Amino acid sequence: MLKIKDLNVHYGGIHALRGINIDVPKNKIVTLIGANGAGKSTTLRTIMGLVRGSKGKINYNDTDITNKETKEIVEMGAVLVPEGRRVFANLTVEENLTLGAYIRKDKSEIKKDMELVYKLFPRLAERKWQKAGTMSGGEQQMLAVGRALMTKPKLLMMDEPSLGLAPLIVKDIFEIIKEIHRQGVTILLIEQNAKAALEIADYGYVLETGSIVLEGEGNELLNNDEVQKAYLGETK
Amino acid sequence: MGMSNFLQQLANGISLGSLYALLAIGYTMVYGILRLINFAHGDIFMVGTYIAFYSMTSFLLPWWLSFLIAMILTCIFGIIVEKAAYKPLRNSPRISVMISAIGASFLIENLAIVLFGGRPKAFPIPDMFNKVVKIGNVSIVSVNFYIPIITGILLLILLYVVNNTKTGMAMRAVSKDYEAARLMGIDVNKIVSFTFGIGSVLAAMGGIMWGLKFPNLVPLMGLMPGLKCFIAAVVGGIGDIRGAVLGGFILGLGEIMIVAFLPSLTGYRDAFAFILLIVILLLKPAGLMGKNLTEKV
Ligand SMILES: Nc1ncnc2c1ncn2[C@@H]1O[C@H](COP(=O)(O)OP(=O)(O)OP(=O)(O)O)[C@@H](O)[C@H]1O
Ligand SMILES: [Mg+2]
Numbered sequence: 001m002l003k004i005k006d007l008n009v010h011y012g013g014i015h016a017l018r019g020i021n022i023d024v025p026k027n028k029i030v031t032l033i034g035a036n037g038a039g040k041s042t043t044l045r046t047i048m049g050l051v052r053g054s055k056g057k058i059n060y061n062d063t064d065i066t067n068k069e070t071k072e073i074v075e076m077g078a079v080l081v082p083e084g085r086r087v088f089a090n091l092t093v094e095e096n097l098t099l100g101a102y103i104r105k106d107k108s109e110i111k112k113d114m115e116l117v118y119k120l121f122p123r124l125a126e127r128k129w130q131k132a133g134t135m136s137g138g139e140q141q142m143l144a145v146g147r148a149l150m151t152k153p154k155l156l157m158m159d160e161p162s163l164g165l166a167p168l169i170v171k172d173i174f175e176i177i178k179e180i181h182r183q184g185v186t187i188l189l190i191e192q193n194a195k196a197a198l199e200i201a202d203y204g205y206v207l208e209t210g211s212i213v214l215e216g217e218g219n220e221l222l223n224n225d226e227v228q229k230a231y232l233g234e235t236k
Numbered sequence: 237m238g239m240s241n242f243l244q245q246l247a248n249g250i251s252l253g254s255l256y257a258l259l260a261i262g263y264t265m266v267y268g269i270l271r272l273i274n275f276a277h278g279d280i281f282m283v284g285t286y287i288a289f290y291s292m293t294s295f296l297l298p299w300w301l302s303f304l305i306a307m308i309l310t311c312i313f314g315i316i317v318e319k320a321a322y323k324p325l326r327n328s329p330r331i332s333v334m335i336s337a338i339g340a341s342f343l344i345e346n347l348a349i350v351l352f353g354g355r356p357k358a359f360p361i362p363d364m365f366n367k368v369v370k371i372g373n374v375s376i377v378s379v380n381f382y383i384p385i386i387t388g389i390l391l392l393i394l395l396y397v398v399n400n401t402k403t404g405m406a407m408r409a410v411s412k413d414y415e416a417a418r419l420m421g422i423d424v425n426k427i428v429s430f431t432f433g434i435g436s437v438l439a440a441m442g443g444i445m446w447g448l449k450f451p452n453l454v455p456l457m458g459l460m461p462g463l464k465c466f467i468a469a470v471v472g473g474i475g476d477i478r479g480a481v482l483g484g485f486i487l488g489l490g491e492i493m494i495v496a497f498l499p500s501l502t503g504y505r506d507a508f509a510f511i512l513l514i515v516i517l518l519l520k521p522a523g524l525m526g527k528n529l530t531e532k533v
Binding site: 050075087090098100103 | 402405406408409411412413415416417418419420421422423
């Protein structure tokens with residue numbers, strides 16, 4: 001579904017991505033793990049057209065999207081839940097969700113999808129009229145995911161959805177990711193929480209200072225010595 | 237001062253406040269979206285007034301049609317100013333955009349001097365705006381009633397658009413988080429254009445009504461009102477529409493009351509805005525309605 005070939009990204013003098021190749025097959029969960037500053041967010045931001053690569057190609061459903069506008073990419077069914085939630089703090093929960101459906105015209109379908117989001121996150125339903133900025137971190141994360149779902153995505157990308165959340169809520173978030181996946185959405189997940197991510201992932205990539213140093217099936221990586229040492233804090 | 241004089245001045249202050257409010261909204265909306273002080277806003281106001289003037293005097297169109305045309309053309313003009321002077325600098329440092337704004341303002345002013353001539357022009361006032369209405373022994377020119385009414389209607393429409401339409405929602409979203417808005421597929425450029433369009437329509441209407449009240453057009457007529465309305469927007473809390481309206485009314489009423497109650501200070505009426513600005517910046521830097529704005533990165 002998503003194929004990244006030899007992608008390079010520079011920020012001024014910083015070479016943030018050094019020719020990475022990533023393949024996200026349809027209906028799979030793929031995860032990208034790596035230390036702080038490895039280039040994980042940069043990868044997702046480049047896919048969405050917020051950052052431009054200096055070299056390389058991004059293909060989405062066999063269309064070259066390397067130079068497409070963010071809006072066009074969203075319209076093609078790819079969406080990003082950005083790092084740090086980024087809900088619209090001055091808007092209500094319901095308005096945030098409505099804006100998630102900004103590109104859509106199918107009014108009755110939008111309504112149905114909103115009900116689905118409220119079913120997935122009953123917390124949000126209770127807080128329809130609350131300003132997003134006054135909600136707790138966990139609630140904001142739910143809203144960020146719900147807002148992304150309102151675009152009716154085929155590919156859902158999430159940048160550290162569990163960041164700063166209590167372990168119990170992290171578990172919920174991962175359950176919900178699985179649920180969304182069951183409904184036929186392909187998922188590309190970035191996580192600091194490498195163990196949880198690899199457990200639910202079909203395939204994983206390990207990114208280190210802008211290069212992919214390791215890749216493999218979820219369980220495979222989970223049992224890999226280097227990964228365990230570097231990301232799971234376990235020694236054998 | 238007698239009661240009748242006071243009421244007369246009150247009507248004056250309210251209509252002046254309305255005009256300031258209309259112009260201040262443009263500053264505050266653009267600032268909300270782009271964190272930019274649109275120094276050319278006062279000039280857009282001037283252009284709107286001149287367009288209405290020429291439609292009436294050169295093209296001999298009826299006043300209402302002239303006003304409508306002025307609003308439409310000024311809307312387009314405002315959008316062009318944004319596309320030419322600000323959009324190319326979307327990712328540049330703030331100081332570059334600010335210099336570009338000042339440049340745009342000078343350019344428009346000087347073009348206006350060349351095109352319209354520096355000599356003052358008399359804005360034609362349709363009869364209905366020029367009637368003297370007598371209530372008891374208070375006589376008030378009818379335009380002073382129309383201005384607050386028209387302003388009120390425009391405000392209601394504006395608040396409806398901003399609070400209840402999808403585009404308005406998108407405007408608020410863009411003003412909060414530009415990038416997150418893009419990630420929802422919002423075309424930020426379109427929203428920015430829309431914002432400039434609205435601000436310019438309000439400026440045009442403000443300018444026209446300004447012409448009806450002070451029918452003396454010169455190319456630099458936008459300078460002082462522009463500056464004062466920027467102050468009104470800051471006093472109210474820049475970025476907040478209700479704040480801009482509040483600031484506009486405080487300024488308009490304050491100015492007129494100085495003239496009314498302290499006639500010896502009449503010469504200082506323009507200074508009122510600046511003193512108010514200093515006081516507010518000292519006491520409540522975020523403005524009356526403002527929350528503490530965090531710098532946008
Ligand atoms: N806008 C920017 N300008 C300059 N350098 C940047 C910018 N954004 C990211 N970088 C740099 O690019 C590198 C990769 O950053 P990125 O945000 O992609 O890392 P990350 O893997 O998401 O890290 P984290 O786990 O901390 O979120 C870092 O060295 C970072 O400092
Ligand atoms: Mg990151």
